Amino acid sequence: MEPTAYLKLSREWNHRDESPQTYQSRSAFQLCFGEILYNGNAVERSVYPHAAYRRPNLTMNGQEMSTRHDAKVFCIGRNKTGTTSLGAVLKKAGFLLGNQAAGESLIYDWGAGRFDRIVDLCKSAQAFQDIPFSLPKTFEVLDASFPGSRFILSVRKNADEWYGSVIRFHTKIVGKGRVPTPEDLKNFGYRHRGWIWNNMKLVYGIDENTLYDERIYKQHYDQHNEQVIEHFRQRPDDLLVVNLSDEQAECRLGTFLGLSNFEGLLPHLNRTR
Template sequence: MLFKRKNPKIFCIGRNKTGTTSLSKAFVDLGFKLGDQVEAEWLFDDWVKRDFSKLKRYCQNAEVFQDSPFSLPYTFVYLDQIFPNSKFILTVRDSALQWYHSLVRFHAKLWANDGVRPTKDDLKRAFYLYEGFPYDAIKRQFGTPDDDLYCQSTLIKAYEDYNQSVVEYFKYKPDSFLHLNVGKPDSYWKFCAFLNKKPIYDEFPWEQKTEDLKV
């Protein structure tokens, strides 16, 4: 069923593990319709080929979208062109290192023994969408070697480069773009002002669901 409300599309384009679960909770509580995240993640292979045709159709079914493939490089440029007047929110952590440790801890909790960083074998055995998808997702996003899939310098550079590319792209479109750290005290009020919505909290609701993969 196509989503008929006339509000502009809202794309949350911060990398996974930047507070996007709390962001989605805030959107739902304000009455927004979110896209089905698992359905969107099946479009990962299309993203690898930079084929966004299915993504365009998928976006007809809701008004707010986040995480993969919306959080991946190149996607935001296409979305800005194909959905004019849309809004974009880039969520970030306090530092790139904080983001890195959050991602590694999350994946270790899901797929590795004793909380150590997942290995190639761990990720190839892991099941999400299909067996081995977590391995494919890491390799295709970051291109890290099998003996150091979570190479700190590579992942941090990818995070920083991506954020910088987003900020640079939207530099002259301030009405369409919000740079947001959900951990900051005034972040929820900035979020609501950007959406022209009346706040219903003092700060973002805290949400952390390990079962929500979001690699």
């Protein structure tokens, strides 16, 4: 039996003191992998087939990496529609899940309309969720870059329900016992200090006066869903639109991904109703 390689991250992932400029200067390889070692030596990590998919082989030799460029699974629903739960169920089902911290670090690339490092990151695994994959335009680039991939648009019952979940989640994680202010977000240390504030500005185009403006946020949510559905209108087999609270969600996910024995895999993480 081949030895089990383990992932040694080159840095801790809680970049509270790292600036956006430092983040942008690091390659997608450095952000995602660090080193894969076995007994102190770089090795090849092979992962065996699961269901209809085969995880890629990763070969580490200094700073070089090679992977199979198979079709991917992209979770492209907006945050607070069950993206964390989708990531967890894909991992349980045997998919190699992309590093979320590495993806979130590329929010500044997305904001500048630069997708090359985002595409490069997608060569590291099979399935991806959350930022930047949940943001507008990303799905269009990935659809062109990885033909034959599957896209999952997770949704809420309506924009009102989604907006309420966003507000409750931010209130919970910032921990002030109230809706966060611009200063709260600028000082909050997720990924690095001010990351959430910068994210709000880039994604929603808000400022100090329009943070959590209900009209802006709901319009963004609806437009994103409409754009995704329109993009795949002529290829309905490549897109699954699913509300994870629906009773048939697990069955529909399993059918869409070609997986058997899917029942019971769907968790409900980061739940803030």
